[in-house]
Amino acid sequence: MASSQARHWRTAAQALAMVRRRQQVTRTELADMVGLRSGPTSDLVKRLVQAELISERSAEQAGPGRPTTTLHASPTGPxxxxxxxxxxxxxxxxxxxxxxxxxxxxxxxxxxxxxxxxxxxxxxxxxxxxxxxxxxxxxxxxxxxxxxxxxxxxxxxxxxxxxxxxxxxxxxxxxxxxxxxxxAAVAEARMHPAELNSLLHIVVEVGVGGALIADGRPTPSAHGLHGEFGHLPFGDPALRCPCGAKGCWTAAFDLAEVARRTGVDATADPRSWLQKLYSHPDDSDAIRHAMTSLAADLGRGIAGLINALDPALVTLGGLADLVRFASVGAFYDALNGGLMSAHRARPPQIVQAIAGDxxxxxxxxxxxxxxxxxxxxxxxxxxxxxxxx
Ligand SMILES: [Zn+2]
The missing domain is CATH 3.30.420.40 (ATPase, nucleotide binding domain)
Structure with a gap:
């Protein structure tokens, strides 16, 4: 009895992992993912509902077949x-x-x-x-x-x-x-189809960073320091980064410094400065140059990461998509110039992140x-x- 209870809870833990990995997972999808037929799936869902772990809602009917439900967290759950x-x-x-x-x-x-x-x-x-x-x-x-x-x-x-x-x-x-x-990358990964099981998420805020997510989780690492892509040496090798290394890619995205080069002191809130600039472009040479070089730095770095990691999809979070579209030619020139031919022939899609604030x-x-x-x-x-x- 004890071991059958333990087995039930192991299957339940597996099912709840699916509820985390996919938004609005249906009962039918759950059955496929945990490899159960419909009877045992009903028993499992009943057990999870009774334990105040999940609740069910009617799912929109996508096609012919029996109506199904989507699985959500119980409002009184953990x-x-x-x-x-x-x-x-x-x-x-x-x-x-x-x-x-x-x-x-x-x-x-x-x-x-x-x-x-x-x-x-x-x-x-x-x-x-x-x-x-x-x-x-x-x-x-x-x-x-x-x-x-x-x-x-x-x-x-x-x-x-x-x-x-x-x-x-x-x-x-x-x-x-x-x-x-x-x-943010973990949240983003569940917004996209499961078959895109390797997602590279790049974020520009006051610097650049990101993560590679495989099957819904960050790739494993020895000390939890995975995804420090901003500290790849894609930048100026003479510049010392606050992280201790020289030549970090993220230095190019030091927005306060970018603002300074255009004659603006944006130290207090460099992110808003850039955002405002993108919504009301200023056509001065200094600004145009700053935007072009940010876009090129982003494209070149992403090319390097695609070569190294071969992701199925690249998502751009924070200001990254604004940086790309402010100077789209510079971004794609740098990206294509940096990609290996094998990737240039069929590059992964690069899309704006959709997981929200x-x-x-x-x-x-x-x-x-x-x-x-x-x-x-x-x-x-x-x-x-x-x-x-
Ligand atoms: Zn660094």
Missing amino acids: VALVLDIRHGDWRLGASDLDGSVTIHEVGGHDGIAPDQLLDMLAQRLRRLAAGYGDRVVGAGITVPGLAVDGRLSMPMLGWQDIETTPLTSALDRPMVLGNDATM DATLVGMGLSVFDHVLDAELLARWASRGAGVA
């Missing part, structure tokens, strides 16, 4: 708390196990006192966790920088090796730290569940008082 620390602000919310995020609080910061900021965010996290009670199964924090062995570096803010324990020990639940671009929070929510949700957690969840068969 949640992962998600915190997104950005350059000038932070957002705190909760993610259901299907990646639906509710943002509860937002705030600004000047980045000057990281320890105080992390203490304050730990308090906010505890307060939010108290509101959700035993529904909280874990938490995740995304940062625009590196999180290694519990220490945080955000070069753009001048943060080096900041101890994250006050934040990561705020809850007696597992806590995951992750890079914002990687988490909350992509980092969604990706982090999904990643927390990837980290904690297994047969053991499900058995524990189901025995916490809900009526489970």
Whole structure:
């Protein structure tokens, strides 16, 4: 009996992984993905609904056949708390196990006192966790920088090796730290057809970054530092990057520096400066040159990544698509010039990212569940008082 229960929860964990990997997965798709016939699939779905893990909605009928349902997180199911620390602000919310995020609080910061900021965010996290009670199964924090062995570096803010324990020990639940671009890539991957199982996501914000997602997850790495594409030596070899390396690609996307070269001081908010420029183009030589060289730098770097990684699809997040379209000729000249012939003959599609502004929070929510949700957690969840068969 015990082992058959364990098997049931293992299958349930597998099914819930599918609910995370695909949006609005139908009962029929679930049956295919976990390799069950319709009877056992019905039993599985019934068990998940009874355990307050999922809820069902009628699916739009795509063609002939029996009506099916789409599977969603239960409104009373487990949640992962998600915190997104950005350059000038932070957002705190909760993610259901299907990646639906509710943002509860937002705030600004000047980045000057990281320890105080992390203490304050730990308090906010505890307060939010108290509101959700035993529904909280874990938490995740995304940062625009590196999180290694519990220490945080955000070069753009001048943060080096900041101890994250006050934040990561705020809850007696597992806590995951992750890079914002990687988490956005996780959210983006589930917006595209499953057969495009290798997705390269590139983000331009105040720098460039990205991640390669294979079958819905970031590619594995020894220290969790995958996807630091901005630090490939595609840039000026004489320039030292705040990361410690020379020649980093991301230096070309230091937007405050780009603005300075056009005679503008945009140090306070370089991202808005660029965005405004793209919506109201200025035809001066300096601006045109800046736009052309950003587009060429982006195209050349993406060519290198396509050569190295051979993705099925490339998605452009943040300002990356604006950079491409502001100087489309320069982008494609650089891209095609850098591609190996084998890729030039059939390059992957390069499209604008569609996961939206909350992509980092969604990706982090999904990643927390990837980290904690297994047969053991499900058995524990189901025995916490809900009526489970
Ligand atoms: Zn670097």
